[in-house]
Amino acid sequence: MISYEKRTIFLTGAIIIAIGGIISFFFLPMTVQNMMLHTTNTFFIQTPSAVIKLYLAALACLTVAFLLVFFFWKKGIIPSILLTVGAIVMFVFAFNHFQLMSEEGITWSDLSSLEKQSYAWSEIKEIQSVPKTEGKGYNIVITFKDGNDVTFTRDAVFNSKYYKFQEKLTEYNLSFVGKD
Secondary structure, three states, X not given: OOOOHHHHHHHHHHHHHHHHHHHHOOOHHHHHHHHHHOOOOEEEEEOOHHHHHHHHHHHHHHHHHHHHHHHHHHHHHHHHHHHHHXXXXXXXXXXXXXXXXXXXXXXXXXXXXXXXXXXXXXXXXXXXXXXXXXXXXXXXXXXXXXXXXXXEEEOHHHHHOHHHHHHHHHHOOOOEEEOO
8 A cells, every 4th residue: 555645745845845935935035045145344245037937947846846856756765865966056057147246357167167256446447328129227346357247237226336336447447338
């Protein structure tokens, strides 16, 4: 006789992850990044949209992993473990992908890397405001003297901290090309 009681724990877990993920993707990635990155000198942290997509993909993997164990019990354990490990890797890369501005300079991490790149405000070559390719609004492209660049989305949160950004532009006499 097969006991279905143990299996229902995995179905319950899948439902909780699915519903919790739908609710939490609005705030959890940004909250985790703020807790990890915010210091007294940080005045702006931007969570790129790729973080939310990767976060949702990781939650989908976890949900499928739990469903595999529920439906296939022992046969689903190995694929479930692989999906869970994949989800953990996705969470690590998602929560490590960020862009921030601080009193010292600009720091960011690309989605495909765990390394942080940091530049001081004095290392900026130019700042451009360019229209978004999709939709309305502008992106702020900051180019550094060594040729690297980083793009910030000029959204409502960026605009609320724009005065701090403008202070740094004035303090370091940086050029701003495009719409201010």
